[in-house]
Amino acid sequence: MRIAGLASGMDINQIVNDLMRAERIPMDKLFQRREWLSWQRDAYREMNLALRTFRDTYAHLRLQSTFIALQATSSNASGLKATATASAQAGTYTVEVIQLAKGAEIRSEQRIKDKDGNDVKASTNIFAAMGRDATEGSFTIKVSVNDGTNQRTAEITITAEDTFSTLARKLSQASVTEDGKEVSLGLQASFDDTLGRFFISTWETGEHMQLTIEDGVDGASQTVEFIDKYILGRTDPATYEGTYTAQGQNAIVDFDGIDTIEHTTNNISVRGLT
Structure with a gap:
């Protein structure tokens, strides 16, 4: 049995309780912090659930089809792809593709052969095919692209x-x-082993595009021969010119028998259809 403060006049129990309460303060703060984090976690869960519900409810708004009242289909999907915009009108239309848009293209007229008449391959050495000795040194050709506004010319060594x-x-x-x-x-340029020909064309399409290949030293005989024989595939020296220009072409379509439409690309929009 303990009688508090009998000799000293102090309340020992109260002092001990106060000291213990002071010691519990950090622990009490941790419990309070844990409770606060628990409430915060629950609030985040509720917010995430609300955001997910919102996303799922309005996900269709990300799709173009939501805002397009009509859909276009083509009876020949391999030849013509059609898409309806918001301004499209219901109906059946006839579209005749007269010609496709193309870039300016230079291709060999015949299979390219070396000086001995043998077919060349992509891996064939050019000097060997020409019968040109390495000691004769390199030579250059010029390639130019004109888009109707700018002409750019590069030298190829x-x-x-x-x-x-x-x-x-x-x-x-x-x-x-x-x-x-x-x-x-x-x-874009390639040499096709199967066909034995060069294919060189502009990426951009339309009749405003021009592609020119010419000799780089004003008519040097070997350079002229190289362009005509080893790029264009010509075999008759009488036809050698040392320069060649190709032009692109526009797309031309007949829309429903009403009008003929011409465009520089194959992506054409008319009456809300693309």
Whole structure:
């Protein structure tokens, strides 16, 4: 049995309780913090649930079809793809594709052969095909692209190490420097082993596009021969010119027998249909 403060006059029990209460303060704060975090977690869960419900409810608003009252279908989906916009009108229309838009393209007229009349491959060395000795040094050709506004001309150097494949790659990567920046001519080029021909064209389509290949030294006989024989595939020296220009073409379609539409690309919009 303990009699508090009998000798000293102090309430020992109260002092002990006060000291213990002070010691429990950090623990009490932790319990309060845990309770607060629990409430916060529950609030986040409720918010996430509300956001998910909102997302699922209005997910269809991300789809173009939600805002397009009509849908277009083509009877020949492999030849014509149609999409209806909000301004499209219901009906059946007849579309005749007269011609497709194309880029300016240069392709070999015949299978390319070497000096001995043998078919060349993409891996064939150009100097060997021409019978040109490496000591004669490299030579250049010029390739130009005119888009109706700007004409860009690049020189392509052909070395003793080049093959028909590496020449195609150089043509595809042809560029010029404008204002300190490299600007691509926008070409795609390849040499097809099966057909034995070059295919060189502009990425951009339309009749405003022009592509020209010419000799790089004003009519040097070997360069002229190279362009006509080893790029264009011509075999008659009497036809050699050393330069060739190709022009792109526009797309032309007849819409429902009403009007003939001409466009620089194959993506045409009329009466709310694309």
